[in-house]
Amino acid sequence: MHMDDIVQQSTGPALTATVRPWARGVVIAPMGELDHDTAGILAAVLEEVLEVPEPWLLVDCGRLAFCDSTGLSLLLRARLAAERAGGRLDLAAPGPTLRWLLSLTGTTELFSIHRTPADARSAGTPGPGARRRDEPLGPSDHPAPVRPAQPAVDAAAR
Template identity: 45%
Template sequence: MDSDTGRTTGRLTVSAHPWESGVLVRPDGELDHETAEPLERALHAARTAGPGGRTVVDCEGLLFCDSTGLNLLLNARSAAREGGGDLVLARPAPMVARMLEVTGTQEVFEVYGTLDEALAGPGGR
């Protein structure tokens, strides 16, 4: 990772770190309709920085995520795949893991238990 950009809005901080195969995005705090914009911008930038790249969203620091945040992640995944890339989730915090389970979206996303596995890509599980 050779650069780092950070954005803060209210209760959410988002940093993005380019790496050889894509971008690592780290949201920290509470993701809801009032705080989603920085993550939306970071995911859009990741997708447009290198079409076909892999975006890893490190969810370890997400303390809360409502339906707005979930929809944002689902839409970003769809957009990444349309561009020949992918978006995966790593290290979901307990609240995020529960939300994925309750909504059934853990079947939609590739979810990795460790950041190393997510960065390694398919087969790295």
């Protein structure tokens, strides 16, 4: 193997996305890092699949190694676009980074989140933007709670 081969292998896209149909819509499976530099790749895919009426998109996040605020913003915009078109956008298998980002930004409740793509396929068909809130993802699916600040000591009470 030559040095040129190594450089060519390492300069490939940091994000790829596959699209496949399923009974209720389309599964989009991004793989790699979703950030400022790569969001355009997924944006182009989402734009294309959002052209159908009443799109139901399932974003399979199981192979996302990383997602920053740009990636989350893209998912939020795509969710809104799907809902405006009478459809929905669900997430499946979000990893720790994406779960942490959703929790940190208070946007977890905006998505229907499924443990796996298979769970999404077997789920009922609630209306656009609906979320099964009665079924938590489980303790390992949420970031560790933040330790509360120590109460201030009242000087007058001493």
